[in-house]
Amino acid sequence: MKPVIALTKGRLEKQFTEFLKSNGYDVAPLLDKGRRLQVETDDFFAVFAKGIDVTTYVEYGIADLGIVGADILLEVQPDVFDLLPLPFGKCRFAVAGLPTSEVRGGKQRIATKYPNIATKYFREQGKSIDIVKLEGSVELAPLLGLADDIVDIVETGSTLKENGLIVKEEMFSLSARCIANRNSLKLKKSILAPIIDSFRMEEVAR
Structure with missing residues (x-):
């Protein structure tokens, strides 16, 4: 049985x-998948989905492991096990805006795709804000x-620079994460352990 x-x-x-590839896996099936949404390699079955859906497939046990951005874990907080960070997908959260912008009375209005993350960040600073939820180019x-x-x-x-915006506050850094279904970690430990250990060894090596 191969993990998913x-x-x-x-x-x-x-x-x-x-x-x-850098870890010694044969990635040819992943490179030659075309428009297929699921692929079998020598070591595992891979399925391809949007980040938010990756967490759902893992949470419901359709997939044993998932590769997803930490931003989605922080925003959605799915019921999955956050195994370890991965050495790619590195970026940072920031507050940005026009250099001349300033809040003139009332609450600061923040546009974001991440209302939970933004609200928590400003609340920890003792600030109350109004959120405008957007899905596209904020x-x-x-x-x-x-x-x-x-x-x-x-x-x-x-993208900020090209639109005349600047970073006003650095919030925190993040990277891609490897997540796991909680039951899979127990029931499929023998087949998941080698893959998880190889991820950890690569992380340590870097």
Whole structure:
């Protein structure tokens, strides 16, 4: 029996494939998958989904392990076991906005895809804010006056710069995470342990 690993489609999928390759795994099936949403390798079955859905597949035991961004774990807080950080998908949360923006009375209005993370961060600072939940490019909100500032993931900062925004506060750093179904860790320990240990050894090596 092979374990099932749910992978976040897109950038994390590609970075995880490179991570596996550097760790001695045969990644040819992952590279040649075309439009298929599930692939079998010599070591595991892989399924490909959006990040938020990866946590759902793992939580319900469809997948034993999952590769997902820490931002989703912090925002959604799914009932999964957060095993370990991985040495890719590194970025940071930040508060950003126009250099000239300032809150003139009332609550600061924050546009974000991550209302839970933003609310918790400002609450810990003793601040009360109004949240505007957006799903698309949050950088647009301060440009059009919808919000004073934004809370979002920043990698290179190029998108902010191109839209005339700056980082005002660094919040915290994060990376990709390996998560596990709680029951799988107990019932499939013998087949999951070698894979999990190889991830840990690679992390230590780096």
